[in-house]
Amino acid sequence: MWVVPTIPPALYLMLSGILFTIGVIGVLTRRNAIIVFICIELMLNAVNLTFITFSRFLQSIDGVIFAFFVMAVAAAEAAVGLAIFVMLYRSRETINVDDVNLLKW
Amino acid sequence: MAENFGILFQWLIFMGMAFVSIVASLLVITRKNPIHSALFMVLTLLCVAVLYILLYNPFIAIIQVIVYAGAIVMLIVFVIMLLDLETELRSKLKIVHSKVIGGFLAVLFLFGILYTVVAKPPTGQTGSYTTEKMGSNVQAVGEALFTDYVFPFEIAAILLTVAIIGAVILSKKRT
Numbered sequence: 316m317w318v319v320p321t322i323p324p325a326l327y328l329m330l331s332g333i334l335f336t337i338g339v340i341g342v343l344t345r346r347n348a349i350i351v352f353i354c355i356e357l358m359l360n361a362v363n364l365t366f367i368t369f370s371r372f373l374q375s376i377d378g379v380i381f382a383f384f385v386m387a388v389a390a391a392e393a394a395v396g397l398a399i400f401v402m403l404y405r406s407r408e409t410i411n412v413d414d415v416n417l418l419k420w
Numbered sequence: 421m422a423e424n425f426g427i428l429f430q431w432l433i434f435m436g437m438a439f440v441s442i443v444a445s446l447l448v449i450t451r452k453n454p455i456h457s458a459l460f461m462v463l464t465l466l467c468v469a470v471l472y473i474l475l476y477n478p479f480i481a482i483i484q485v486i487v488y489a490g491a492i493v494m495l496i497v498f499v500i501m502l503l504d505l506e507t508e509l510r511s512k513l514k515i516v517h518s519k520v521i522g523g524f525l526a527v528l529f530l531f532g533i534l535y536t537v538v539a540k541p542p543t544g545q546t547g548s549y550t551t552e553k554m555g556s557n558v559q560a561v562g563e564a565l566f567t568d569y570v571f572p573f574e575i576a577a578i579l580l581t582v583a584i585i586g587a588v589i590l591s592k593k594r595t
Contacts, residue, residue: 319427322434325537327471330438332533334445334464336526341449343522349454349500353461356492357445363480364468371475375547376564379557380572382480383565386487387576391583393492397499398590404503 327368335361348400348410352393359389434474441467454500458493465489479558 334357341354363382370378404410444463451457465488472481565573 317424319424319431321427322430322474323541325541326434326438327475328537329534330441330471332530332537333442334468335533336530337442337445337449339526339529340523343526344519345449347454347505349496349503350449350457353448353454353457353496356488357448357461357464360465360468360484360488363484364471367472367475367477367480369544371477373544373546376560377547379477379480379561380564380569383483383561384572384576386483387580390487390492391579393495394583394587395590397495398587400499401502401591410503410505 324368324372328365331361331364331368334358334364346411346413348403348412348415351412352396352400356389356393359385430474433470437467437470437474441471454505455497458496458500461496462489462493465493477557479561 338354338358338361341357342351345351345354363385366378366382366385368378370376370382400410403415407415409415441464444460444467447460448457448464451460465484469481469484469489472478472484
């Protein structure tokens with residue numbers, strides 16, 4: 316009898332890599348600070364998918380715990396980063412990352 | 421036969437969710453309006469949450485919906501509404517050399533990942549968290565979090581407190 320194979324972990328890892336790359340391209344090409352921030356969240360999310368995939372296929376709970384901590388750090392980063400954007404807009408009237416180049420060498 | 425149908429259904433869900441999440445994330449990085457980007461971001465996160473359920477991890481799926489799609493994206497939408505981005509919306513996307521080179525390198529990086537995944541299937545020492553235990557996923561996560569990982573857990577709590585205080589101090593008006 317013909318048996319359908321289960322979904323291999325490689326497909327999940329490929330999807331995770333594609334999402335991560337889309338996030339990288341977004342960070343590199345967009346100049347709006349909020350879009351850059353959203354793309355960073357996209358990359359963190361792709362990494363979480365990798366963690367959960369390995370947790371499932373290597374039968375270890377550690378990947379789930381790491382994904383949990385990544386989410387906690389992402390939440391902290393969101394709070395501080397968005398506060399910085401509000402400050403930036405108040406002092407510079409823009410959040411275009413090309414216009415904010417005071418620390419650029 | 422019934423098992424075949426179940427696995428076939430899993431494939432169907434996986435393919436659909438993978439396709440929708442890739443398309444939505446492409447829309448995230450191409451839309452001009454940041455609000456549209458944030459909403460497509462929610463769609464991507466929900467698709468990945470469905471994939472977490474497919475991977476027998478309902479706890480992370482629920483956390484994903486509550487924390488990512490609920491809290492973080494909501495925060496982003498609020499900040500977009502606070503800022504007046506009319507002039508930025510009218511500006512065109514400029515193509516410069518650095519962006520093209522960066523995008524090319526990113527795609528090269530993607531091919532590196534795909535080659536690594538295909539060339540050697542992921543192997544390693546398997547742990548004790550077997551498929552039977554995944555039914556009580558939340559219990560297993562809680563046990564691990566409060567026994568083996570209690571110190572990192574406390575540090576995460578301190579980190580969140582510091583982030584809240586930092587956000588309040590940063591957004592306070594100078595007098």
